[in-house]
Amino acid sequence: MKVLITGSNGLLGQYLIQRLCSLPGYEVIATGRGQNRLKRQEGYRYESVNLADEAAVKGLIDRHRPDAIVHAGAMTQADDCERNKDACWMANVTATRFLLQGAEKAGSFFLFLSTDFVFDGLGGPYREDDPINPINYYGASKAAAERLVKQSKTEWAIARTVLVYGMADDPKRTNIITWVKSNLEQKKKLKVVVDQWRTPTLVQDLAEGCRLILDKRAQGVFHLAGKDMLTPYDMAMQVALHLNLDTRLFEKVDATSFKQPAVRPAKTGFIIEKAEKELGYAPRTFEEGLKVILGSASAPQSE
Numbered sequence: 034m035k036v037l038i039t040g041s042n043g044l045l046g047q048y049l050i051q052r053l054c055s056l057p058g059y060e061v062i063a064t065g066r067g068q069n070r071l072k073r074q075e076g077y078r079y080e081s082v083n084l085a086d087e088a089a090v091k092g093l094i095d096r097h098r099p100d101a102i103v104h105a106g107a108m109t110q111a112d113d114c115e116r117n118k119d120a121c122w123m124a125n126v127t128a129t130r131f132l133l134q135g136a137e138k139a140g141s142f143f144l145f146l147s148t149d150f151v152f153d154g155l156g157g158p159y160r161e162d163d164p165i166n167p168i169n170y171y172g173a174s175k176a177a178a179e180r181l182v183k184q185s186k187t188e189w190a191i192a193r194t195v196l197v198y199g200m201a202d203d204p205k206r207t208n209i210i211t212w213v214k215s216n217l218e219q220k221k222k223l224k225v226v227v228d229q230w231r232t233p234t235l236v237q238d239l240a241e242g243c244r245l246i247l248d249k250r251a252q253g254v255f256h257l258a259g260k261d262m263l264t265p266y267d268m269a270m271q272v273a274l275h276l277n278l279d280t281r282l283f284e285k286v287d288a289t290s291f292k293q294p295a296v297r298p299a300k301t302g303f304i305i306e307k308a309e310k311e312l313g314y315a316p317r318t319f320e321e322g323l324k325v326i327l328g329s330a331s332a333p334q335s336e
């Protein structure tokens with residue numbers, strides 16, 4: 034199966050490339066913005082494409098005519114999206130439309146990566162068919178892109194996920210592991226939220242969930258997240274204890290005193306029964322996830 038992966042320099046993209054390249058029967062075309070920033074560059078082809086450029090996206094899909102497209106590329110910093118709404122819409126909605134046009138023409142199966150931020154956080158944990166109601170611009174842009182996917186004429190799946198953690202080559206965004214580790218190692222104090230709840234997702238588990246969807250060509254919406262419902266404070270404590278770092282540097286704060294431009298939903302988290310049953314998705318606990326990534330020097334690690 035020839036698979037085109039967007040967002041290949043990002044956290045998920047890196048692990049998905051590695052996972053698919055490790056399997057027989059997959060041919061991977063990776064696309065990202067600018068240079069390929071991954072350490073491992075063999076075993077797949079890379080093309081630099083700005084997804085907001087319609088002609089470039091069309092050319093990419095016409096050249097490769099992939100069997101499947103995994104659209105992981107997105108503007109993912111919720112605060113940047115709130116400050117720069119036009120750029121967010123272009124990257125998250127318009128680019129998805131360009132890719133869908135190409136997918137329809139090429140007959141490609143389309144797997145779109147979406148987020149718990151399509152929900153308002155008043156009723157988590159959520160199932161796939163719960164009503165969405167985004168409360169920040171990033172969430173609204175992903176919800177709009179989901180609508181485009183659902184209306185498209187090609188076969189599609191939407192994989193929603195939650196607070197993805199892991200180690201990446203040359204990352205542009207942080208995640209709970211990297212910001213806790215780097216701050217505490219530098220003996221910096223860190224404010225950590227105690228009144229938000231998430232089911233954090235190990236990037237390797239998410240990549241495997243995507244692989245299962247591709248293998249089965251499973252259509253519809255799937256919630257791919259971790260098993261545990263935790264606050265950022267719970268997660269930060271586990272990371273610090275795992276690394277033997279000083280937990281006295283944490284200051285517990287509530288979400289109202291932790292000022293961020295994009296308001297975050299209070300309690301999200303996913304019920305993953307559908308993915309477990311229909312896909313055989315079997316994610317690890319947060320504790321197991323920490324062992325997978327912190328037992329290692331840098332990513333992507335093979336497993």
Ligand SMILES: NC(=O)C1=CN([C@@H]2O[C@H](COP(=O)(O)OP(=O)(O)OC[C@H]3O[C@@H](n4cnc5c(N)ncnc54)[C@H](OP(=O)(O)O)[C@@H]3O)[C@@H](O)[C@H]2O)C=CC1
Pocket residue numbers: 039040041042043044045046065066067082083084085104105106107108109110124128146147148149175193194195196197198205206
């Ligand atoms: N990380 C998380 O906690 C969660 C992620 N998701 C979703 O999962 C998907 C993957 O997330 P993740 O890998 O963590 O995100 P990353 O931010 O790590 O990766 C996204 C990638 O998209 C690329 N990108 C952005 N705009 C463009 C553009 N115009 N043209 C080409 N490439 C572009 C970025 O490029 P560059 O590196 O150059 O900036 C980046 O490499 C996203 O769709 C995200 O919305 C959902 C829930 C949680």
Ligand SMILES: Cc1cn([C@H]2C[C@H](O)[C@@H](COP(=O)(O)OP(=O)(O)O[C@H]3O[C@@H](C)C(=O)[C@@H](O)[C@H]3O)O2)c(=O)[nH]c1=O
Pocket residue numbers: 109110111112147148149150194195196197207208209212223224225226229265266291297
């Ligand atoms: C940076 C920071 C975050 N937090 C909390 C707020 C938040 O609940 C959690 C994660 O914060 P971040 O800013 O890393 O991520 P945030 O933008 O909240 O996370 C989101 O990313 C996008 C892409 C998604 O789609 C979501 O699923 C979600 O995981 O940690 C702190 O408590 N202290 C801090 O210093």
